[in-house]
Amino acid sequence: MRAVEASASAKAALLEEELEQGQRPPEEVERILFHLSRYTRAAAIARLLAYADRATFRERLVRSGEARRRLLQWAAGARRPFNRFTATGHYGPLCDALAAGADTLAHDIARLSVDTPVKGHEFEEDFLYARLLGLMATGDDSVPGRAEPLLDALERVMNGQDFPRLAMCRTLLAREQEGFDAALQALLDERDRHFHAQAKSFTPKDEEAETEPFIFVEGLALLRLAARRGLTVQTDYLFLPSLARAN
Template sequence: MSQMDVFRENARFAISELRDGLHEPLTSEQQQKLLYLLSGHHRVAGICTLLTEADVPGFRQELVRSAEARIQLLKLGAGQPPTHVQATSHVGSFFDAIAAGADALALEIARLSPVRWLGGEEWEEDFRYARFLHVLLLEGLRPSPEVETALSAFQHADEGGERPSPRRLLCEAFFSREQKAFDLAFDDLLHERELEALEREKSGPLSHPARHHTEKHVFIEGLALLHLAHSCGLKTRPEYPMVPGIARR
């Protein structure tokens, strides 16, 4: 049995256990934590399905289930202050929905996600990045005043570094529809991702080995960003590192 087969079987076992757990009498926050974990295991199972069997429908089905779990999570505790796992910067399932072509689910996640930064629970630049993409989708991918306001807030939050982050540059390219800016920013993001993966492997035992070893082969965020780029009228190449063309068909 290959490593990916092991990861997939472990993810499926965890999914079964978590779904059983959701039938137990739990508080809203306990349910949210289980649903948060459930999304992550569906993502791992989906990537393993793609890598071991080239099963694109099976891959997308798992990503859809991740997004559905996120929507269920966001609906819990209505009227109460958002919890840590409900923070907008937890964008994994949002990207899962877009990568799976489930735009209606991505829109629902955008609608349900907190619109204010949870200062003690997330980095501001992470929130502003997610919020920009949410607003962009909610505005029909048009460069509206609302999208411009969200972009300005992200630019302000991202001012601390020596140079703009690749994600900020990508968001600027989505707004301006500037092809060259998009190409350069996306390549920079992939390079940054590769370096991060190498650093994790050098730093000692991995805290989430299944997530690391699957997502270093299939970068779901990158897949989702290419989908958004295409929808914005930008051109993309057939193949990129960590974003296999088969996953985009």
């Protein structure tokens, strides 16, 4: 894992150097910032796994979120159409900010994100889930009529299919303990099945694929949202160690 940490850190540093090299086509800027967030998150997880370095883990999660905020701010300033790099359904950096305890950063990412899906570049369920996470991150879920249409739309899109994230959003919004516990376990089980299936494939792995199975950053974000809503969360869960949790 130390080699993975070094590789992800080096790739993130190279992307930062690319940004400093002057004018680039708009899509190239977006690509660089998008992947800067990915590699910084991978470096964060690898650092935690290799060195049990909580401080650097959180610092790098914040840097991942900052890359996303910079991307969205740049795109807005350049009046760029939302696209495969800026689509709201890429909610990983939002979760990075939440998991790190960087609430202002999470607010900024949520409020800069577009409120319509980018057709052809994101699944509608990812877009709707990201919008619900954004509402909870900003506290806007308490505004009447904001969350309910998104929940209803997500239910329609899934059309009876098993989707633990829908149950998670419903129970977080309702502040319902038993439902939260069940939804979190269902999400952990789904994730475990997903990575077991991936392990049997021969798909080449990059730093993100090498780190994501071991620390569930999205889950860390959900635990923070739950705690902020007065729900009880355990000290440790599988893939959600206390070492990785923000205070």
